[in-house]
Amino acid sequence: MNRDWELFLLPYKQTxxxxxxxxxxLREMYHLRKEHGPIEFVTGRxxxxxxxxxxxxxxxxxxxxLEKDMEDLAGVRIMCPFVEDxxxxxxxxxxxxxxxxxYEKDYVTNKKDSGYRSYHLICEYPVQLIDQVKIVLVEVQIxxxxxxxxxxxxHSLNYKYQGEFPEEINARLQKAAESAFQLDEEMxxxxxxxxxxxxxxxxxxx
Ligand code: 0O2
Numbered sequence: 150m151n152r153d154w155e156l157f158l159l160p161y162k163q164t165x166x167x168x169x170x171x172x173x174x175l176r177e178m179y180h181l182r183k184e185h186g187p188i189e190f191v192t193g194r195x196x197x198x199x200x201x202x203x204x205x206x207x208x209x210x211x212x213x214x215l216e217k218d219m220e221d222l223a224g225v226r227i228m229c230p231f232v233e234d235x236x237x238x239x240x241x242x243x244x245x246x247x248x249x250x251x252y253e254k255d256y257v258t259n260k261k262d263s264g265y266r267s268y269h270l271i272c273e274y275p276v277q278l279i280d281q282v283k284i285v286l287v288e289v290q291i292x293x294x295x296x297x298x299x300x301x302x303x304h305s306l307n308y309k310y311q312g313e314f315p316e317e318i319n320a321r322l323q324k325a326a327e328s329a330f331q332l333d334e335e336m337x338x339x340x341x342x343x344x345x346x347x348x349x350x351x352x353x354x355x
């Protein structure tokens with residue numbers, strides 16, 4: 150990696166690494182308290198340079214404005230078992246004092262035309278560097294396992310078709326998005342029972 154890019158992206162890498170540790174810690178706390186945890190797993194990434202350059206061209210963002218105008222250079226993704234958990238995680242994050250939510254995009258209630266569902270929080274996060282604290286933007290995406298399954302497949306196909314899906318694939322993706330939505334609805338209705346089973350398993354694991 151070019152050293153200038155490496156230096157520029159370092160605070161973002163630090164942000165992603167720190168948030169992954171903190172959020173995974175939360176998951177562990179629920180587990181130890183034998184409570185239903187709203188976090189199933191957490192992933193994160195720094196946007197690859199190729200994608201940064203591509204997005205800066207398509208969105209007309211000058212390279213010297215990336216820090217302010219490209220909100221997802223640092224990205225963290227939180228997967229939840231149930232739709233209700235998404236709202237719990239959103240409120241957990243809004244109440245933390247180590248990050249500030251700037252604004253949110255609710256693609257759970259208002260799905261995108263593609264069929265994409267997820268809850269996005271754009272946050273400011275202070276990273277301690279050698280001699281200063283830098284406030285960086287980080288995009289936190291919160292979604293159910295079903296939403297994540299759909300988004301991962303669609304993302305891979307998007308890579309192949311560059312957003313120009315053949316009609317048939319587009320129709321199938323829309324149908325799959327609807328099925329994922331129904332799966333989440335169905336799971337929500339049996340949420341209490343699933344939570345009890347999860348608790349049972351946890352007790353037996355001890
Ligand atoms: P990657 O590869 O995930 O880094 P906007 O100007 O608000 O319309 P913006 O700024 O891209 O658009 O924000 P938006 O729409 O909230 O999307 C940001 C990220 O959400 C995307 O990052 C994806 O990760 C995810 N996302 C949004 N729409 C879709 C979708 O239709 N399908 C899938 N699979 N993911 C989506 P990037 O930069 O696209 O890519």
